[in-house]
Every structure is written in structure tokens, then in C-alpha cells.
Amino acid sequence: MTAGISKGLFLTGPREFEAQERILPPPAADEVQLAVRSTTLCGSDLHYFQKGCNGSIEVREPLCLGHEAAGEVVAIGSNVTNPRVGDRVAVECGIPCEACDLCLSNRYNLCEKLRFRGSGSAWPHFQGTMQTRINHPAKWVHLLPPEVSYDEGALLEPLAVAVHACRRAGVQPGSTCTIIGAGPIGLLCAIAARNAGCVKIAIADVVADRVAFAVEKTFADTGFVVTSKRAGSPEESLAMARDTAKSIAGLTLVNGSTLGPTDYTFECTGIEVCAQSAIFATKRGGKVVLVGMGTPNVSLPISDASAREVDIVPVWRYANCYGEALQIVEASRKDSSGPQVAEMITHRCEGVVNVAEALALAGCPRDEDGKMVMKVVVSNKS
Ligand SMILES: [Zn+2]
Ligand SMILES: [Zn+2]
Known part of the structure; x- marks a missing residue:
């Protein structure tokens, strides 16, 4: 497989984006290449967008936002047997070192070396999912059953936060x-x-x-x-x-x-x-x-x-919570009388080129028509 291109909008300052096409190498031996299909926007994306930083975390190079994501596997590295090409997966965006005491005691959310997509905390920044393609370790993607949508797959990330809080x-x-x-x-x-x-x-x-x-x-x-x-x-x-x-x-x-x-x-x-x-x-x-x-x-x-x-x-993010988050989504789908996770998505923007528009909308309590804005998803077919 030869190198491909990933297209995305990269944040360069408060409310400023630059469209970039970046060369994406074939996935490494333990990686999969994903076509990102859904990214739901979160408060931290919004902070970066509005202020060019997230609290004390500064953006020091153009940053692609997004960390609540699901996508389709389009290529796999030579050591990868699972998932396979064509599978639909949720992306767990924090990659811990897997060697420190905290990683070894199942608290990898606290790993000091953890790199998190769409955050300015690691240097160089670990680029987010508001782009068309990413390479990601196969170990940190989670297979979605056929009935679970990409949008729901993206929402597993904030749901994992909630599962961790309950634990x-x-x-x-x-x-x-x-x-x-x-x-x-x-x-x-x-x-x-x-x-x-x-x-x-x-x-x-x-x-x-x-x-x-x-x-x-x-x-x-x-x-x-x-x-x-x-x-x-x-x-x-x-x-x-x-x-x-x-x-x-x-x-x-x-x-x-x-x-x-x-x-x-x-x-x-x-x-x-x-x-x-x-x-x-x-x-x-x-x-x-x-x-x-x-x-x-x-x-x-x-x-x-x-x-x-x-x-x-x-609480800080989550560790080993995607499995339970997925069970919750599946259970809620089976019980139509209860709340549906995907119901909180009130707005959709098609295509990563519209990220700025999606973020501007996510920052408003209501849209132009007066409809409440709860969660905005950026979906991407290409
Ligand atoms: Zn988030
Ligand atoms: Zn660690």
C-alpha cells in the first residue's frame, strides 16, 4: 500500500482554521487505517476553537480537533488480524505507554505519557479525528456491532467518561x-x-x-x-x-x-x-x-x-470503559421506552471542511431556527 492523503481543517488560532492535506503513510504493523465517519463535538474542542487553548494547554502547531470518533477500517498493518478491512470501529483516542505502574494497574487514564488525539498536551500534537483518514493502533479501536451507528460509536467516548464516573x-x-x-x-x-x-x-x-x-x-x-x-x-x-x-x-x-x-x-x-x-x-x-x-x-x-x-x-477520562459503554448503547437500543444515546445528537454537519461551522453551532444554545443545540456531529462520507 502506498501513502495516501488525509484532508482536514487544522486550528491555527482562535476561530481560525487552515485546510490541509497531509500525507498519510500506510498503517504501521500494529495499526489500522480508518476513514473517519463520525466525530461528535465536545466542550474541549469548543474551548480550543474559541480561545485557541484549553485551560493551560496551548496550541503550538496547527491542531486538528476531535476525539469522539468512529470510522471504517480501510487498511490494516501486517500484524493485525482484528479488526479487518471493512469493519466499523469506535476510536479510543488516548494511547498510554502500557509500561508504567499506572498502566500496569489498569489506570492508564492517569499515565503521564498518554497521548490524546485532538489535544495540545503532547508534543508534537497528536492530531484529532476531524480529518478524513487516520492511522491508529489496532489495540485502541473497538469493533461496533452492525446495529450500532457511527454516531453512537463516536458517543462511546463521552459515555466512557460517564461509565468511569459511576465506577x-x-x-x-x-x-x-x-x-x-x-x-x-x-x-x-x-x-x-x-x-x-x-x-x-x-x-x-x-x-x-x-x-x-x-x-x-x-x-x-x-x-x-x-x-x-x-x-x-x-x-x-x-x-x-x-x-x-x-x-x-x-x-x-x-x-x-x-x-x-x-x-x-x-x-x-x-x-x-x-x-x-x-x-x-x-x-x-x-x-x-x-x-x-x-x-x-x-x-x-x-x-x-x-x-x-x-x-x-x-474523575479524569476513563480506563477500560468502552466495553461497558457499548453494552449500554446496545441495551438502550433494545428498550425503546428508555433514553436513546443517539437522541442527544441534535445537529449534523456533513464533511470535515465544515468543522468551523459545526463548532460555531456547538457554541450556541439554539440554532437559527430556535432549536436547542445539544450535541453536534461532523459526519464524513469521503
Ligand atoms: Zn470530549
Ligand atoms: Zn503508562
């Missing part, structure tokens, strides 16, 4: 949870928590549309719309957080019972007042799972957490 929390059957933030990660945490045995799920957000969507599509059993306002002081922030937690705990479920503080709270926004609410919304002896990121230094009511033994559990 870190140790979600028990018969438990209850609150989810703060009704964006895609919040919805996926709801699905994963339900799958792990959660029986009552409440969701909260400042955006009424999102809360309504989550409840209507049965991701959550009940929802609360938080009044959006800025706290003038740390005391005011804590008072607001307490009020929100109290309102959530007071929610009524379909059977007429009151929710009460929950066993787990998944904080999916990364906003300080939300993390504070998460502690107050959690039962004595319960757990707060910090899934959302974005505020590097957060002030938390630690004495309240201590006095009630509310554990605070941070």
Missing part, C-alpha cells in the same frame, strides 16, 4: 443520584447511573430546555431549573448553593415521593457554585463525583462534607 463512585443498585448540568455529559451520566442500578435520578441546569429534554426523553426522573445569577460574595455563593440543593432535594417524583438528598451527585458543569451545591445535595455518607472541569481553583464547603462524610471523587 469511581461505586454506584449501587437501588441508589439515588442528582446530576448537575443537563448537557451531553450530564445526560450520559444519567444513562450510566441508571445502568449501574440508580433508581431515582434528578437533573438540574440553568437552561430550562435542557432540563425539559432530559426529563421528557426519560434520561432523568425529575428536573430542576436553577435560576442563573452571579453571587456577589463567597457567602452569597454558598447560600445560593444551599438553596439549589434544597430545591433539588424537595423535588417530587412520579410516585409522589420526595427525592431528598441523594446517594451520589454528579457535578458536570465545572462551575464553583454547582460544586458547592453538589456537596449540599448529597446524603450523609454519599459521594460527589466531579465530572465537569473548567475552574482550576474552587472553594468548597469542606467542613460540611467532613461532618457528613460526603466523599469528593474527581
Whole structure:
């Protein structure tokens, strides 16, 4: 096989892309070559697009974004027997070293040498999936059954985050949870928590549309719309957080019972007042799972957490979660009465050349026609 071409848009600065055609060598012995078919956009793609960086991670050379992806195998390296050409796979975009203590103890998400596609953290940057072709280690792709779509394959990535969050929390059957933030990660945490045995799920957000969507599509059993306002002081922030937690705990479920503080709270926004609410919304002896990121230094009511033994559990990506994520997608497909993972995709852009347009849309709460934007997928037929 001779070298081919991969076409993509590479980020060169805030809201600036350059179309590039890069030479792609044939896949190495342990790699597969994929035609990328679907990439769903995520908050980190959006940060890079809007600011040219993601928190402290800077873009130092043109960067192709995208890390929630699925594609078709178009070529395989000489050592690869599985998958085969023509197979449809989801791409696990983080490649760990497989040799350090953390890799050897199944916590490869924490590997210091991990390279992650579409992120500026590795040098040279490990280019993302918003391009037509990539070579990827065969070990880090996951075969999709015929009924699972490329879009659903792409969503296995954020779903893996949610599965990992539930594992870190140790979600028990018969438990209850609150989810703060009704964006895609919040919805996926709801699905994963339900799958792990959660029986009552409440969701909260400042955006009424999102809360309504989550409840209507049965991701959550009940929802609360938080009044959006800025706290003038740390005391005011804590008072607001307490009020929100109290309102959530007071929610009524379909059977007429009151929710009460929950066993787990998944904080999916990364906003300080939300993390504070998460502690107050959690039962004595319960757990707060910090899934959302974005505020590097957060002030938390630690004495309240201590006095009630509310554990605070941070999560970083995922390790060995794609299998369970795939099971969840398959199970949800079989039960049409429950939430469907792919339902959160509200908008589609065809072709990687339209990435900038897709990202601009993903940054808006609603499209031009007033329809809520939840998750945008960039699909690619070529
Ligand atoms: Zn992501
Ligand atoms: Zn490692």
C-alpha cells in the first residue's frame, strides 16, 4: 500500500482554521487505517476553537480537533488480524505507554505519557479525528456491532467518561443520584447511573430546555431549573448553593415521593457554585463525583462534607470503559421506552471542511431556527 492523503481543517488560532492535506503513510504493523465517519463535538474542542487553548494547554502547531470518533477500517498493518478491512470501529483516542505502574494497574487514564488525539498536551500534537483518514493502533479501536451507528460509536467516548464516573463512585443498585448540568455529559451520566442500578435520578441546569429534554426523553426522573445569577460574595455563593440543593432535594417524583438528598451527585458543569451545591445535595455518607472541569481553583464547603462524610471523587477520562459503554448503547437500543444515546445528537454537519461551522453551532444554545443545540456531529462520507 502506498501513502495516501488525509484532508482536514487544522486550528491555527482562535476561530481560525487552515485546510490541509497531509500525507498519510500506510498503517504501521500494529495499526489500522480508518476513514473517519463520525466525530461528535465536545466542550474541549469548543474551548480550543474559541480561545485557541484549553485551560493551560496551548496550541503550538496547527491542531486538528476531535476525539469522539468512529470510522471504517480501510487498511490494516501486517500484524493485525482484528479488526479487518471493512469493519466499523469506535476510536479510543488516548494511547498510554502500557509500561508504567499506572498502566500496569489498569489506570492508564492517569499515565503521564498518554497521548490524546485532538489535544495540545503532547508534543508534537497528536492530531484529532476531524480529518478524513487516520492511522491508529489496532489495540485502541473497538469493533461496533452492525446495529450500532457511527454516531453512537463516536458517543462511546463521552459515555466512557460517564461509565468511569459511576465506577469511581461505586454506584449501587437501588441508589439515588442528582446530576448537575443537563448537557451531553450530564445526560450520559444519567444513562450510566441508571445502568449501574440508580433508581431515582434528578437533573438540574440553568437552561430550562435542557432540563425539559432530559426529563421528557426519560434520561432523568425529575428536573430542576436553577435560576442563573452571579453571587456577589463567597457567602452569597454558598447560600445560593444551599438553596439549589434544597430545591433539588424537595423535588417530587412520579410516585409522589420526595427525592431528598441523594446517594451520589454528579457535578458536570465545572462551575464553583454547582460544586458547592453538589456537596449540599448529597446524603450523609454519599459521594460527589466531579465530572465537569473548567475552574482550576474552587472553594468548597469542606467542613460540611467532613461532618457528613460526603466523599469528593474527581474523575479524569476513563480506563477500560468502552466495553461497558457499548453494552449500554446496545441495551438502550433494545428498550425503546428508555433514553436513546443517539437522541442527544441534535445537529449534523456533513464533511470535515465544515468543522468551523459545526463548532460555531456547538457554541450556541439554539440554532437559527430556535432549536436547542445539544450535541453536534461532523459526519464524513469521503
Ligand atoms: Zn470530549
Ligand atoms: Zn503508562
